Amino acid sequence: MKSRSGIFKRFKGFRVQGFKNRGSRIENGACLPPRSGRQGWRRNAIFYLRSSILALLISLSFDLSSASAQEPFYKGKTIRIVVGLSAGGGYDRAARLISRYMGKYIPGNPDMIVQNMPGAGAVIATNYVFGVAKPDGLTLLMPHNNVYLNQLAGHPEAKFDLLKFQWIGAAEKDDMMVFMRSDAPYKSIGDVVRAKEPPKCGSTGAGSSDYVMSRILEETIGAKINNVVGYPGSSEIALAVERGEVICMGLTVSTFFTRQPFLSWQKKGFVRFLAQSGRNRDPRVTDAPTVYELMKEYKTAPTSRRVAEAMLAGGEWARSMLVSPGTPPDRVKILRDAHDKTMKDPELIAEAKKGRVDIKSTRGEELQGMAKEAMDQPPEVIEQIKKLFVQ
Numbered sequence: 344m345k346s347r348s349g350i351f352k353r354f355k356g357f358r359v360q361g362f363k364n365r366g367s368r369i370e371n372g373a374c375l376p377p378r379s380g381r382q383g384w385r386r387n388a389i390f391y392l393r394s395s396i397l398a399l400l401i402s403l404s405f406d407l408s409s410a411s412a413q414e415p416f417y418k419g420k421t422i423r424i425v426v427g428l429s430a431g432g433g434y435d436r437a438a439r440l441i442s443r444y445m446g447k448y449i450p451g452n453p454d455m456i457v458q459n460m461p462g463a464g465a466v467i468a469t470n471y472v473f474g475v476a477k478p479d480g481l482t483l484l485m486p487h488n489n490v491y492l493n494q495l496a497g498h499p500e501a502k503f504d505l506l507k508f509q510w511i512g513a514a515e516k517d518d519m520m521v522f523m524r525s526d527a528p529y530k531s532i533g534d535v536v537r538a539k540e541p542p543k544c545g546s547t548g549a550g551s552s553d554y555v556m557s558r559i560l561e562e563t564i565g566a567k568i569n570n571v572v573g574y575p576g577s578s579e580i581a582l583a584v585e586r587g588e589v590i591c592m593g594l595t596v597s598t599f600f601t602r603q604p605f606l607s608w609q610k611k612g613f614v615r616f617l618a619q620s621g622r623n624r625d626p627r628v629t630d631a632p633t634v635y636e637l638m639k640e641y642k643t644a645p646t647s648r649r650v651a652e653a654m655l656a657g658g659e660w661a662r663s664m665l666v667s668p669g670t671p672p673d674r675v676k677i678l679r680d681a682h683d684k685t686m687k688d689p690e691l692i693a694e695a696k697k698g699r700v701d702i703k704s705t706r707g708e709e710l711q712g713m714a715k716e717a718m719d720q721p722p723e724v725i726e727q728i729k730k731l732f733v734q
Contacts (some may be wrong), residue, residue: 365416411601416674418451420481420662424664425458425472427465427486428547429576433598435459436698437514437662438485441682444691446682461575464548465490468501473503478667480674483511485664488657489550492716495725496732498549506598506718507668507673509634510660510710512682515597517661518702519552520628521568522599522614523591524584528671532566532617539569545580545589549732553580555594558632558731559651560618564641581605584614591617595661596625601699649720650727656717660710679707 424442428434435457442455460468465486476482493501521544529535529542546554555567569588574580580592581604596619599605601641608614618632624633632640634655638648664682666675685691686704695702705713720728 348457354381363654366493370384371620380669383418383637384505396471408716414526415451416480417449417453417677420447420451420452421454421456421485422446422481423458424483424485425460425468427460427462427474427484427490429466429578430459431578431709432576433595433601434487434662435576436602440695440698441664442684442693443694444688445681445685446686448688449677461547463500463553464493464546464550465654466493466498466550467547470500470502472665472667475506476667478669478671480666480670480678483664483666483678485662487547487550487552488513488517488550489555489654489712491657492550492555492728492732495569495720496549496720496729497725498732504668506716507626508665509668509670510707510714511664511666511675511678512686512707512709513660513705514662514702515666515700517595517597518617518619518625518707519593519595520619520625520631521553521556521591521593522616522631524587525612525615528588529617530615531562531701532637534561535566535568535617536564538567541569542591543571543589544591544593545583546570546592547574547576547580550728551593552595553591555652555657556593556618556620559620559654560637560726561645562647562731563634563651578603596621596628596656597661600627613617618657627697646727649724650731652725653717653728656713659713663710663723664707675707682707694720 349412372487398667404502410687421552423648426435426438432705438457442457444457445452461473462468467483469490472482472484490614491505523529523542527542535542546555548554553571554570557566559571560566568591571583574583577592577594577598580589583589584592599609603695614695616628617633618634618637619625620634622635624631634651637643643651666678675728683704686702690703705732718721
């Protein structure tokens with residue numbers, strides 16, 4: 344910052360405006376008074392007063408700009424986490440857990456709130472954050488982890504480009520599964536393959552766990568499932584299963600084993616597990632075969648296997664958080680660092696453990712590359728995914 348004397352030296356030798364023909368000059372950094380006499384004394388006093396005021400204003404402007412530069416952007420602000428599914432579900436619970444801890448790791452300690460924007464398997468929320476929300480780092484997105492399949496399948500409703508988002512981080516790695524009422528006539532996934540009439544499964548839309556699992560099973564082993572789409576979230580689908588509107592649904596494994604009514608369902612034997620998406624059977628779902636086991640058993644063709652693998656990529660970034668394209672890089676870094684620290688917070692880990700949630704976080708920089716890889720598919724795979732995702 345230039346000193347005040349340096350500022351005045353720039354005016355060396357120049358006559359002060361407003362004092363024409365009065366002889367007042369700034370020479371060698373010093374102010375010389377005008378001619379002697381009472382009138383000259385008054386002019387001299389006015390000149391010094393104006394010069395002092397000017398110097399004071401310059402000083403204040405530098406002080407204010409310096410203070411403004413040091414003020415954290417997020418101080419006094421509120422960050423909104425937009426969740427693409429309804430309240431009470433696994434994604435909503437994860438967002439609220441993160442919101443209770445992440446603010447303290449952001450300079451300025453902003454408040455954080457959660458807003459649910461369900462619809463079309465999180466497409467509505469993703470469209471909103473991509474094309475409507477300001478790219479200022481104050482609006483974060485937590486969509487369903489399979490929302491990328493809507494773009495890959497070329498759905499016209501998907502008005503976003505996943506690769507243009509900035510990925511902040513993910514809280515979990517999670518596999519999917521499909522399960523059915525125990526009193527349904529289908530006792531195994533093999534029964535579904537052989538059935539003349541496909542079972543009805545509830546779904547939030549393309550990209551949801553049940554929808555994706557049903558399409559993978561159709562592509563790899565020929566099991567047909569009739570998806571009834573349009574439910575806001577897993578809580579509403581669970582009610583539909585209990586009422587008998589549908590007889591099956593899909594969820595991530597962690598969601599099923601962390602909340603009601605699914606814990607009660609398991610205890611009462613209300614449902615049976617049909618299939619799961621992991622490479623290895625989850626210890627809690629040992630009686631359901633994996634997609635990889637089924638592909639081996641049914642001798643799935645290489646292209647169909649590649650389609651299945653592309654559709655399973657989302658399991659690597661469950662409970663992910665993104666921010667709008669165009670968000671300033673320094674704020675992206677702040678949010679990524681804060682998310683990473685939040686995932687290591689002892690209190691958050693303890694609270695998650697109490698809720699039977701196993702934190703397996705991934706940094707945003709890594710997710711950025713994983714998303715690019717998932718979206719980079721050969722034409723024959725993309726064409727087959729488009730056929731599977733016709734609603």
